[in-house]
Amino acid sequence: SEVKKIAVIAGDGIGPEVVAEAEKVLKVTEEVFGYKFETEHALFGGIAIDERGTPLPEDTLEICRSADAVLLGAVGGPKWDNNSKELRPETGLLGIRKALGLFSNLRPAVVFDCLKDASTLKPEVLEGTDLMVVRELTGGIYFGEKLRRQGEHGEEAVDTCVYNVTEVERIVRQAFEIAGKRRKKLASVDKANVLETSRLWREVVNRLAPEYPDVELEHVLVDNCAMQLLRRPSSFDVIVTENMFGDILSDEAAMLTGSIGMLASASMGEGSYGLYEPVHGSAPDIAGQGLANPIATILSLALMFRLTFGYEDAAAAIEAAVAEVLDAGHRTSDIAVDKSKAISTTQMGDLIAAAI
C-alpha cells in the first residue's frame, strides 16, 4: 500500500520517551499489517526555543504540512514559563493549530477499568462514562484581537472573542456526525444568556439540527455543564463547544474519569489531516527516568490510524494490545498500586508492541 508520511514531534519533558514507544508500536504495526509509514522528526516547543530561538520553526511547519498526520509528545516546562510570549511553548501550540488549520479538538474521556479507583468520583457515578468533547480550536477568544491601552481607570487589557457562522458550522457538523456514529446524543454548550458569540453558536446548532434527525440534541449553559459533568457524567455522549469553554470542560471531563494519564486526543484539520497527542503534559519532574506512561501516546497513534488513515484494523489491534497488557496486570509507576512492581516506559512499550 501507499506510503503514509507522519511528522513526529517529540517535544519536551517526557515527550521524547513516550513518542519513542509509540514509534516502536508504529514499526510493529507496519510489519503485522503491511502498512508503510515514513516518519520525519521535527523540533517544537521548549527544545525549539533553546535550539532555534522560536517554539515553532518554519521547517517544522513544512515537515508537518508535507505529512499526512502529526504525532506530538508534549511541550512546555518551568524552564520556559517566564519567557516573553513569543518565546513560550504555548505560543508554538497556538501557532501550529492555526497554521495547520486544526479547527477541531477531539478529546475522548473514557474510564479505564484498571483506573476507575483513581477517580475522585464514586464508582457508581462514573459507571458507563464514555464521552467525547469536541472543542473548536482555532477561533474564539484565543485568536481574537488582544490589546493593552490606557483607559479612564488606568491601564486596561482587551481580548476579543469572534466566531463566524462558517467556523461554527464546520465544528458543529463534525460533532453531529461523530454523535451519529456513537450513542447519538449531542450536548451543545454555550453561554447564550450572556454572550453574542454563544447566541450565534446556538442559532447555527438549531439550524443544522434538522439535518441530523437521529441525534438527540440538548443545549447546556457552560456553568450548568460544569455541574452536570460532575453529577451525571455517564449521561453525556458528545459535547461540542467553543474554544475557551472546551479548554475548561475537556480538562474537567478528563480528570473525572481518573484516567487522565491514559487519554489520547486528536486535533483535526480539513479532510483527514490530524495532529495526535496525549492529553497529559510534559511532566518535566519525571522526565528522563523511564517513569513515564507511554499508553496515552500509543493510543493517540491508534486514533491517527483510525481517523486519518482509516486503518481500523491496526487501530483496533493497538487498543486491544493495550487492554491485554493492562489486563495482564502490567503497570507503569503512575498507575501502579504497588509501585515496587512498576515497569518502565520502554518495558510497557515492548509489551504492547509484542501483544499486537
Added chain:
Amino acid sequence: SEVKKIAVIAGDGIGPEVVAEAEKVLKVTEEVFGYKFETEHALFGGIAIDERGTPLPEDTLEICRSADAVLLGAVGGPKWDNNSKELRPETGLLGIRKALGLFSNLRPAVVFDCLKDASTLKPEVLEGTDLMVVRELTGGIYFGEKLRRQGEHGEEAVDTCVYNVTEVERIVRQAFEIAGKRRKKLASVDKANVLETSRLWREVVNRLAPEYPDVELEHVLVDNCAMQLLRRPSSFDVIVTENMFGDILSDEAAMLTGSIGMLASASMGEGSYGLYEPVHGSAPDIAGQGLANPIATILSLALMFRLTFGYEDAAAAIEAAVAEVLDAGHRTSDIAVDKSKAISTTQMGDLIAAAI
C-alpha cells in the same frame, strides 16, 4: 439601635416561598437581638416582566438603592426563556449587578455533614472541603461590547472582554483580605498563557501580593483549576477569578460539595452594601407546593448580617439554629433520605426560627 433597610426581592418560582421563611427568621432575630429592620418588597425578574414589561423596573432599583442590603430569592423560568434579550430575567440580573455596582460575588462552597453522601465525590476526597470563590461580577466578557456583523465568512458575532487595573485591584484586594481571615491561602485563577486580560490580572495580583505577606498565593490556570477542584477540593481556601471563569468554577465547586441546595451567596458593592441570594435557582417545577428548602436563603440572610451589618451574633445564631435543626434530623424533601418523613418549606422555617 439604628433601623436597617432591607430590600426584599422574592422573584420567581420558589423565590417567594423561601424568602418568606427568611423574613420569618429576620423577625425573630429582631426580637431576640433587638436589631431593627425595615423591609420593602420589590418586583424583579420574570414576575416583573409579566407585570411591568421589564425584568428590572426603575422603582425596584430605587428601592434597592435606598436600602442597606438586598435579599433576593431566585429569578427565571422556562416561561421567559424564549423572550428577546431585554425581556429575560437574566438581563435583569446583569442589570442589577451593574446598576448597584455589585462587583464581587462571594460563593462559599462548604460541605454539610448531613449532605456529604449527596456528593458524587468520594467522602475521603471531600473531607475538609471549605472554600470560597470570589468572582469579579461587573466586568469582563459579560459587559464588554457585543456585536453582529457581516464578515468575509458570513455573519459573525463578537464579544469583548475588558478589564482595567482598578477593577482587578479592588476584587483582588478583597480576596486577599478574605483569605487573610480564613486559612490564608489564595488561588488566583486566570488563563495568562492565552489572554491579555489574564496577563493584566496576574500582574496586578503579583504587584499586590507583597502587601499581604501572610497569605500564600498560587496562580492556577483555569483549565487546571477545573481539574484540581475535582482532585483536591479540600486544598483550596479562597479562589479569586474574573467573571466568566468564576461563573463556571463557582458552579463546579458548589456541585462538588453535594450541598448545592443549601449554599448562600453574597454580591458585594462598595462599602458594606450587598445583595444576598441562595445559589440554587427558581426551580419552577416544584414552586408553590411547599417543597422548597429555605435553608440557603436563610443562610444568605445570615451572611447579610455578618457582611453588611456586622451583626456577627445574629449571623452565628442563625447558622447555629440551622445546624441544630438539621442535627435533630429535620429535612425538606430535597435533602430527605426518607421522603415520606420530609417536612415542608414553612415547617423548616418555623423550626429554624424557633431554634434561634
